[in-house]
Amino acid sequence: MALPSCLKAFTRRISNSSPKPHLTCPSPTEIRRYTQHLSRPLQIYRSASTDPYLNLSIEHHLLQRSHPDSTILFLYANRPSVVIGRNQNPWLEVNLGALRQGLPPTQDERGEETARKNTPIALVRRRSGGGTVFHDAGNTNYSVICPPPAFDRDKHAEMVVRALGRLGVAGVRVNERHDIVMDVDTNKTFKVSGSAYKLTRARSLHHGTCLLRSENLGRVSGLLRSPAEAFIKARGVESVRSPIRNVGVDGEAFVDAVVGEFRNMYGDGAGREVVVGEEEALASEEVVKGLRELTSPDWIFGQTPQFTFSTHPTEDDPRERPEIAHALPYDFHAQFTVRHGEIQSAAIAGLEYHDFVDAASQDEILSNALVKQRVHYIKDWSTTLTRASPVPVDVDDAGEFLNHMFGIRPPADKGGAVAELMTGMISDTVVGEFLNGNIDL
Amino acid sequence: MFWSHSSRAVRQQWRVYRGLGRRAAGPSLPLPLSPSMARAFHAARPLLAVKPVLLADIGEGIVECEIIQWFVEPGARVEEFSPLCEVQSDKASVEITSRFAGVVQKLHYDAGEMAKVGKPFVDIDIQGDAKEEDLGALVAPETPPQQQESKSKTTTQAPVRPPAEETAAAQVAILTEHETQSAPPKVKGKHASLATPAVRHLSKELNVDISEIDGTGRDGRVLKEDIHKFVGGRDAPATQAPSAAPSATGALTPSEALAAGPQQETPVALTRTQEMMFKAMTRSLTIPHFLYADEVDFTSLVELRGRLNRVLSKAGLSDGQVSKLSYLPFIIKAVSMSLYKYPVLNARVDVDSASAANNNNNNNTNKPTLVLRSQHNIGVAMDTPSGLLVPVIKNVGSLNILGIAAELARLQALAVAGRLAPQDMAGGTITVSNIGNIGGTYLSPVVVEREVAILGIGRMRTVPAFSTVPGEEDRVVRRQVTNFSWCADHRVVDGATLARAAEVVRSIVEEPDVMVMHLR
Numbered sequence: 001m002a003l004p005s006c007l008k009a010f011t012r013r014i015s016n017s018s019p020k021p022h023l024t025c026p027s028p029t030e031i032r033r034y035t036q037h038l039s040r041p042l043q044i045y046r047s048a049s050t051d052p053y054l055n056l057s058i059e060h061h062l063l064q065r066s067h068p069d070s071t072i073l074f075l076y077a078n079r080p081s082v083v084i085g086r087n088q089n090p091w092l093e094v095n096l097g098a099l100r101q102g103l104p105p106t107q108d109e110r111g112e113e114t115a116r117k118n119t120p121i122a123l124v125r126r127r128s129g130g131g132t133v134f135h136d137a138g139n140t141n142y143s144v145i146c147p148p149p150a151f152d153r154d155k156h157a158e159m160v161v162r163a164l165g166r167l168g169v170a171g172v173r174v175n176e177r178h179d180i181v182m183d184v185d186t187n188k189t190f191k192v193s194g195s196a197y198k199l200t201r202a203r204s205l206h207h208g209t210c211l212l213r214s215e216n217l218g219r220v221s222g223l224l225r226s227p228a229e230a231f232i233k234a235r236g237v238e239s240v241r242s243p244i245r246n247v248g249v250d251g252e253a254f255v256d257a258v259v260g261e262f263r264n265m266y267g268d269g270a271g272r273e274v275v276v277g278e279e280e281a282l283a284s285e286e287v288v289k290g291l292r293e294l295t296s297p298d299w300i301f302g303q304t305p306q307f308t309f310s311t312h313p314t315e316d317d318p319r320e321r322p323e324i325a326h327a328l329p330y331d332f333h334a335q336f337t338v339r340h341g342e343i344q345s346a347a348i349a350g351l352e353y354h355d356f357v358d359a360a361s362q363d364e365i366l367s368n369a370l371v372k373q374r375v376h377y378i379k380d381w382s383t384t385l386t387r388a389s390p391v392p393v394d395v396d397d398a399g400e401f402l403n404h405m406f407g408i409r410p411p412a413d414k415g416g417a418v419a420e421l422m423t424g425m426i427s428d429t430v431v432g433e434f435l436n437g438n439i440d441l
Numbered sequence: 442m443f444w445s446h447s448s449r450a451v452r453q454q455w456r457v458y459r460g461l462g463r464r465a466a467g468p469s470l471p472l473p474l475s476p477s478m479a480r481a482f483h484a485a486r487p488l489l490a491v492k493p494v495l496l497a498d499i500g501e502g503i504v505e506c507e508i509i510q511w512f513v514e515p516g517a518r519v520e521e522f523s524p525l526c527e528v529q530s531d532k533a534s535v536e537i538t539s540r541f542a543g544v545v546q547k548l549h550y551d552a553g554e555m556a557k558v559g560k561p562f563v564d565i566d567i568q569g570d571a572k573e574e575d576l577g578a579l580v581a582p583e584t585p586p587q588q589q590e591s592k593s594k595t596t597t598q599a600p601v602r603p604p605a606e607e608t609a610a611a612q613v614a615i616l617t618e619h620e621t622q623s624a625p626p627k628v629k630g631k632h633a634s635l636a637t638p639a640v641r642h643l644s645k646e647l648n649v650d651i652s653e654i655d656g657t658g659r660d661g662r663v664l665k666e667d668i669h670k671f672v673g674g675r676d677a678p679a680t681q682a683p684s685a686a687p688s689a690t691g692a693l694t695p696s697e698a699l700a701a702g703p704q705q706e707t708p709v710a711l712t713r714t715q716e717m718m719f720k721a722m723t724r725s726l727t728i729p730h731f732l733y734a735d736e737v738d739f740t741s742l743v744e745l746r747g748r749l750n751r752v753l754s755k756a757g758l759s760d761g762q763v764s765k766l767s768y769l770p771f772i773i774k775a776v777s778m779s780l781y782k783y784p785v786l787n788a789r790v791d792v793d794s795a796s797a798a799n800n801n802n803n804n805n806t807n808k809p810t811l812v813l814r815s816q817h818n819i820g821v822a823m824d825t826p827s828g829l830l831v832p833v834i835k836n837v838g839s840l841n842i843l844g845i846a847a848e849l850a851r852l853q854a855l856a857v858a859g860r861l862a863p864q865d866m867a868g869g870t871i872t873v874s875n876i877g878n879i880g881g882t883y884l885s886p887v888v889v890e891r892e893v894a895i896l897g898i899g900r901m902r903t904v905p906a907f908s909t910v911p912g913e914e915d916r917v918v919r920r921q922v923t924n925f926s927w928c929a930d931h932r933v934v935d936g937a938t939l940a941r942a943a944e945v946v947r948s949i950v951e952e953p954d955v956m957v958m959h960l961r
Contacts, residue, residue, distance in 0.1 A: 085529075085532075085534075086509060086527075086529060086534045087507065087509050087529045087534070127534065128532070128533070128534050129529045129530070129531065129532045129533050129534040130531075130532035130533075131532075177532075178532070195532060196532045196533075197532055197533035197534070198533070198534050198535075198536075199499075199533055199534070199535040199536065200535075200536040200538075201522055201524075201536060201538040235507065235553055237529060237531070237532075303509075303510075305507070305509070305552075305553045306553050330750065330751065330754035330764075330765070331754070331764075331765070333638065339553070345662070347637050347638060349637075349638035352747065352750075354743060354901070354903065354921055355900070355901045355902070355903075355921075356768060356875075356877040356878065356898070356899075356900050356901035356923060357877075357878070357900070357901075358878055358879075360637075360638055363637065363638055364637045364638075364640075367637060392903050394747075
């Protein structure tokens with residue numbers, strides 16, 4: 001049966017989107033709804049998509065709609081993304097400026113135009129807890145959903161360790177934080193996989209990464225170190241940094257090994273693996289609903305728990321601050337409290353006013369005008385501060401500093417507010433075009 | 442999950458429950474269930490009234506977890522298994538669902554706060570039946586031995602449950618019939634210590650510990666009014682001075698005034714400062730004033746000041762030196778420089794010196810004389826909490842800009858604290874009044890007695906003007922301008938003299954580099 005033309009366009013798009021997924025595309029006969037399998041006691045799925053938002057939405061759909069007694073294994077790989085935990089703070093955990101730059105073009109694609117541009121890096125907030133991780137084509141994610149009585153934080157991590165052992169990888173074990181680590185030499189331990197969990201009344205989900213053959217290990221620490229780290233005090237979970245390393249096996253081999261161990265644990269009742277394609281996932285209303293949530297700036301940035309940003313030590317945050325005086329107006333102090341991305345209170349001092357005024361009360365007026373602004377929609381702090389002040393004020397240095405802290409690059413380059421950056425990047429993808437209604441399924 | 446309880450666990454629960462029922466309910470409540478019903482799972486009892494629901498253990502020794510978001514609010518109806526909230530502990534985000542049907546009454550935590558395991562996190566008005574196993578191991582906090590017993594019961598229950606991590610569904614919501622809910626201690630608002638720089642500056646000046654004050658601002662923030670009220674209460678017998686707010690003492694507040702009926706008159710005595718002002722201004726009435734006003738271009742001064750402040754910020758501070766210059770020292774110096782050229786403005790009029798001796802002559806000629814003065818003692822009008830005060834900077838002619846600034850700061854600090862010495866106030870020869878700090882463009886200041894001139898400075902504004910660069914005269918540029926309003930005693934000063942003096946001041950302020958030429 002010939003592929004209908006819209007699906008032809010789709011499979012062409014899938015294979016052109018970089019990086020080339022190592023998970024297979026569905027053949028025509030398999031394009032039935034994967035949802036028909038949701039009642040089986042054992043289910044094994046792989047995703048053909050490399051879109052992180054879509055993969056997490058499929059995973060969430062499986063969590064919510066699968067039979068309560070079933071056990072599911074789901075494997076997927078994402079295009080380059082930084083994934084923060086449910087309750088984390090992107091301004092604290094991620095270097096938004098570096099994320100905006102993307103990854104430098106890869107060398108191996110010969111002569112293709114796509115290789116000359118930088119590869120964009122997605123910013124994703126997942127629904128499970130834990131810390132921030134970096135995904136790319138060299139990293140495969142495994143996810144196990146099971147009933148709560150059967151749940152154990154280490155159980156499936158051990159399963160993956162066995163799978164790696166099968167592939168000849170030595171020295172891997174599960175550590176006390178439920179991560180998979182590899183012992184190299186006598187006393188060097190590297191993290192190769194991190195875990196996170198989501199527990200609901202009826203189901204338990206454990207998912208984890210696994211670094212196989214990522215080419216970007218050297219860039220990860222730069223991406224995950226924010227310039228605002230020394231100035232932000234946040235609630236929520238902080239990431240625990242560990243040195244990372246590739247396991248060094250091929251993606252397909254890993255997937256097969258994990259599936260094999262899963263069958264060993266649970267018996268062969270799972271039947272064949274089901275490959276979930278992009279278009280069949282997008283055909284599900286629930287998946288699309290979850291997808292809209294995950295791609296919205298209100299979720300990515302607006303779910304940030306309360307944090308304070310302050311240029312100088314305060315009572316709540318007495319840490320030493322890095323020296324900023326050389327870049328800023330003399331005596332510049334800034335302190336904000338931000339909740340769900342919205343400024344709750346601000347105290348700015350030390351700006352130079354071009355007017356014969358009482359600086360302190362002007363500072364107060366300016367600070368009050370900043371309240372209720374959403375940080376992720378600020379395009380340029382210089383403009384925002386200028387608008388907030390009723391009298392002319394010198395804000396270029398302060399604005400530049402705050403832009404750097406919050407990952408904003410003013411419209412001189414392409415850029416703008418971080419929320420718009422995200423929306424723009426997502427719109428450029430297949431999933432984004434679908435959500436905007438530009439593609440028909 | 443409920444079905445997986447062994448009958449031994451149920452019996453244990455039953456025993457505890459029965460014990461508690463006997464102890465707490467007393468003779469009025471008959472034992473509702475016979476032991477033979479211990480095995481029945483739906484030993485339901487209708488439960489009325491609002492029950493605080495404790496946050497049960499979510500496993501792994503976690504004692505507190507953060508509430509990420511609430512799915513309900515007070516007044517929301519919940520059924521069994523409705524999601525209540527999502528919490529996060531370490532790497533797990535956990536959805537917590539309700540064990541009961543009913544209406545949510547109260548949430549004990551906000552999203553973002555840490556919820557303690559084992560303490561109430563939500564109050565539900567239970568309107569359905571509660572299953573017996575939901576009553577669980579009851580905790581009666583009144584009798585410690587009972588607590589011990591029930592605690593041991595919970596630990597023996599743990600091995601009965603599968604050793605897997607307990608999820609939200611496996612939680613046992615423990616009801617407490619008698620647990621006294623301790624009201625959360627009155628916490629100072631989160632932002633109580635977050636006061637704006639202006640408020641903190643004021644608190645330092647008035648010598649007030651900001652943490653002692655209860656803020657009335659948003660989230661408990663301390664505002665300027667709070668500080669003044671606090672100081673007013675502290676210094677109540679000392680002064681009747683009004684607070685920085687411009688309301689006169691004893692005046693009705695606007696809302697009260699609206700509500701008042703007929704015109705009410707409330708006599709209020711003048712403060713000492715007001716009395717002095719009254720006397721001084723009455724004397725000044727004898728002086729015929731004329732006003733000369735002009736617009737001065739401050740653009741160059743703004744740039745110079747910016748450059749100098751940057752230099753000051755990098756240099757180390759020597760004792761008594763200010764760290765930042767305002768515009769006033771430059772203006773004061775410019776006035777002093779013009780006084781060298783037009784010393785009549787630094788003089789005073791003496792009307793009655795010879796008259797006492799001549800009085801017996803019945804001459805009645807009060808021959809006026811002009812007394813020139815060598816030192817430029819420039820008074821600076823200041824608005825303080827106790828009213829208008831005019832301390833004097835002595836001998837401006839011998840001070841440089843930094844010296845003027847330092848002296849100005851010293852006098853300002855003393856004035857606000859109310860500790861100006863008499864010699865700080867005496868001996869002025871000319872006055873400068875910077876009302877632009879507060880507002881206004883043109884003003885007609887009143888010449889102080891024993892002086893002949895006064896300069897009033899308005900607010901700096903940004904205005905468009907035409908460029909003075911030759912060849913570009915049509916180009917519109919930004920300029921910062923301020924209005925200088927001079928008033929002088931027309932008995933001894935004529936318009937032309939004042940205008941020329943004002944022009945000197947203007948030329949210096951508009952081109953401050955001129956001062957370099959006069960450096961010694």
